[in-house]
Amino acid sequence: MSQREWIEKDFYKELGVSSNATQDEIKKAYRKLARDLHPDANPGDTKAEERFKTVSEAHAVLSDPAKRKEYDETRRLFAGGGYGRGGGFNPNAAGGFSQDFNIGDIFGGAGGATADSGLGDLFGGLFNRGGQRTTSRPRRGSDVETETTLGFREAAQGVTVPLRMTSPSPCTTCHGSGAKPGTSPRVCPNCNGTGIISRNQGAFGFSEPCDDCRGSGSIIDDPCVDCHGSGIQNRTRTITVRIPPGVSDGQKIRLAGQGEAGLRGAPSGDLYVTVHVSQDKVFGRNGDDLTLVLPVSYSELVLGTTVSVPTLEGRVGVKVPPGTVDGRILRVRGRGVPKRGGAGAGAGDLLVTVKVAVPQKLDDEATEALKRYQEAEKTSGFDPRAGWAGS
Structure with a gap:
């Protein structure tokens, strides 16, 4: 500009x-x-x-x-x-x-x-500072923004996705030079390739874009027929983007040089991909830690058990100790989201919250068994509300 x-x-x-x-x-x-x-x-x-x-x-x-x-x-x-x-x-x-x-x-x-x-x-x-002449630099292409939506597990583990987008790109015929294949731009004789011309007005020296080359410093005598000398075509292309493991919702991924093409072979801008992450039915996320709620029965909490739970890389057994209270969080180390920094950076933890599932309906046998347990519980002296609310 x-x-x-x-x-x-x-x-x-x-x-x-x-x-x-x-x-x-x-x-x-x-x-x-x-x-x-x-x-x-x-x-x-x-x-x-x-x-x-x-x-x-x-x-x-x-x-x-x-x-x-x-x-x-x-x-x-x-x-x-x-x-x-x-x-x-x-x-x-x-x-x-x-x-x-x-x-x-x-x-x-x-x-x-x-x-x-x-x-x-x-x-x-x-x-114009002190009569110095500066060479006009090629205009870098503008940055481009786009978006993509990933599944929860794709974002956590990393994925390669193709992005189809339409944007100004280097002309495939002249390879961005703007000149017809077999020819080259020549140095503008009016500004000697600087892209600017200087003039004096009173105490000041002024520089303006050269009218002959429009500030580019070069003149194309035989323009490329496909891009009309701009070196840029608006075309649709597919870019393969590697989304690193552990990307979070709203995070931007920068792809250097994949943005809008620069004028006449100048460097391209960058592409910024905003990642949106959809929710998962099982997993949640807290930083690098995965979270999930594990349904258990009352007897499993009282007597203890080992339950198979899912992770990003398969299933693992989680031990529920006897006497575990409802809502307790059990930690499985290293089974969370991969940390940023590569394979050697490790991963977060899996945080398992146990939640008792109450049956909505019992058959006669289960009902009688539960009543017998209720009587035995009272006989043992257990009071779930002992010391609660001043009782």
């Missing part, structure tokens, strides 16, 4: 949110627009496709706190009319600078923007 585009585009308006919108509001607005404008939902609609790209571009800036801060500061700095659509700058305009103001204090790095902040790169193209 050129400096002028950065300043003039209203990304908040593109997403339909206010400038003080929260990150959640921005994300929600983008998801709705992306779903409505996605090429898969609007086949052959070029207007929807262009709008989808614009919305994705706006989200790429506003969803990144650092980029959003730079964007807001840049637009706020030039909101007073200091930067006009004609590309000039009037130091005497409202919000402009006084004659003794040193532009290098803000843009030169000393006490101003750092080299890594992005502001230096942005303003370096607007104001």
Whole structure:
């Protein structure tokens, strides 16, 4: 994106949110627009496709706190009319600078923007520092977001899933160069490959994107017929994604270089896959620990027993000690969710909560046996409510 585009585009308006919108509001607005404008939902609609790209571009800036801060500061700095659509700058305009103001204090790095902040790169193209010429860097592709839903056990154990998606990708004909196969782009003679041209206005030196090469630094005499010189095609592709074991609901998986293609062979953006995990009928999860509720009978709690319970890797026997109280949690070590960090990191535990199951109906024999036990219990002196509620 050129400096002028950065300043003039209203990304908040593109997403339909206010400038003080929260990150959640921005994300929600983008998801709705992306779903409505996605090429898969609007086949052959070029207007929807262009709008989808614009919305994705706006989200790429506003969803990144650092980029959003730079964007807001840049637009706020030039909101007073200091930067006009004609590309000039009037130091005497409202919000402009006084004659003794040193532009290098803000843009030169000393006490101003750092080299890594992005502001230096942005303003370096607007104001030519000391006559230095900088080479235009290829524009990296935007990041792309998508979602997938996994079963509970797939998420816990890890799985490889194919994702079918439509997004801008490197042209398969010219391999992203934008030039017809057998030819190559040539260095722009107007800017000598820098992508910018410089001019002076008063005390300031200004740099603007070169009109001949549109800031790319190169000219394509014979464009690729399939991508029309952009080096990018909007195509449907299938990506195989390895979801690591132990992924949790809402977690994002980053795939470097699998996002939108860069312009004319520039690096591609990244793909972020948000994982949604469905619930399981048996298992629950608490961090790296698996949880389940084990139904048992009253006699099993009193007398003790060993019960076979499921795990992610088969079944194991869990010993219920005699006299176990209802609701007790029994721990089976190392039978939980694999911990992040590889096979050597181990796994969490399986937490088994015993829950007595009360029969809803008994036959005559069982009823008589239970009555005899009830009498024997009273004779033994057992009182389940002894000491309870002041009794």
